[in-house]
Amino acid sequence: MIKEGIRDGIPIGLGYFSVSFSFGILAVSGGFEWWEALLISMANLTSAGQYAGITVMAAAGGLVEMAVSQFVINLRYALMSLSLSQRADKKFKGIYRLILGFGITDEIFAVAMNTGKEIKRSYFFGLIIVPYIGWAMGTLAGAVCGNILSSVICDALGIALYGMFIAIIVPAAKKNKAVLFVVAVSVALSCMLYYIPVFDRISSGFAIIICAVIASALGAALFPGREAD
Amino acid sequence: MDSYEFMLYLGVMAGVTYLVRVIPFVLVKNKIENKYIKSFLGYIPYAVLAAMTIPGVFYSTRYFLSALCGFVTAVVLAYFGKSLITVALSASVMVFLSGIVIDCF
Incomplete structure (x- = not known):
């Protein structure tokens, strides 16, 4: 099952690499160190929340503002987490939920629910691996390259994150x-x-x-x- | 911002994000029945992304005009159901190209 999960996670991982590359660039151009950008990505694994997070930090906003903004922006995960809890199989409980719940993102959730059957913990674990690595490495590459690449290219890649937001909003609003x-x-x-x-x-x-x-x-x-x- | 402050922010940020993901997963056994709450939660992601994108996207590049070109490209491709990566990278290419054109003037 873990192999099936990894296989299904590869396209998500590739997508995450390019989007987090854009996040890395945005973070570095906003005054963050490369390792700070990397830590943010490794500890959060979320696009919109991280983007809002560095906005709050850059503006030296309060910790309450940080907490409330993360809560509201990531509230959708609570909904997904609820749906997942209905579909997880008998063995996928307790400590496994505590650990693997960290990996709930829009795309991982969508793919897991799309399998159309009970979700096994081994499958879900496999599914998380490649996207997590892609997200972290993309951020690192973006943060490092942000210092090296010409500003013309950084400038262009900076819009990629917004491009992803648009790719989520527009089809839903159309339908x-x-x-x-x-x-x-x-x-x-x-x-x-x-x-x-x-x-x-x-x-x-x-x-x-x-x-x-x-x-x-x-x-x-x-x-x-x-x-x- | 020093490292201590950064870690404090990061801790709050990651802690809240983690709890939001895990608490319902671990605790909730039954489905939410209230349709207003369900709808509110369902609309949240789109409302968040929309508010973050507009007007922010127009100031995300060197020129307003090239950002506008990237934005329109993304909206059109997304409207026709292109994948996430295609939309994001096409917008980038368009910003890159239009930026070069603007530089020439």
Whole structure:
């Protein structure tokens, strides 16, 4: 089973390498050391959360702001973790959940659920390995190359992370009008907070939280039960 | 930021992320039934990513114009269902090329 997991994890790992490369570049250009970028990736294994995390750190935001932003941004993992708990097989429990739960990401979750049967702990362990290595090594490569590569190339790769966000948002919004509504509200709020001078004092970490909570709450109130159409 | 401060931030960041992932996995045995909570949780990822992308993406490169080109490229390719890597790398290539063109003027 572990081999099957590793096999299924390879494409995720390749994708993670290129995206975390972009994260490494962003971190170094934001004033972080290469080893700091690497540690962040090895300890968190999450794109949006890490991005928000370095934003909070770079702005010298508070620890509460850090905790709340990570909680809100990564809240989706709680949902995935819930779904996984329904599909994990009998042996996949206790200490195994404590350890392997660390590896829950959007892509790993999607692939694990896609197998269509009970999820074995050995399969899930195998599935995590390559993406984890890809995520860490990509960050390292990006952070180191960020110092070497010409600024023109770094500049171009810096947009890759946003490209990945767009690749997740657009197909979902195309398929589901409720998601489209939530995205539109969130974007409108985000632009408001960014461009209207009165809101200058709100840090970017909290801005993300405010936008996400208002837009999602509005979506849940107006379109309950439509999130997975 | 010194190393001590960094470790403090990192600890909070990694700790919260880990707990959010693991607590429901370990503790929850039953499905959530409340449809409003389920929907709220379901919409969160899209709302987060949208707020992080716009307007941030437009200031992620040297020129607003090249970022705009990269953004449009990503949206169009994503709309037609291209894979994550294709979308991310195509946006990068477009930023690279348009950046060179802008440099020429």
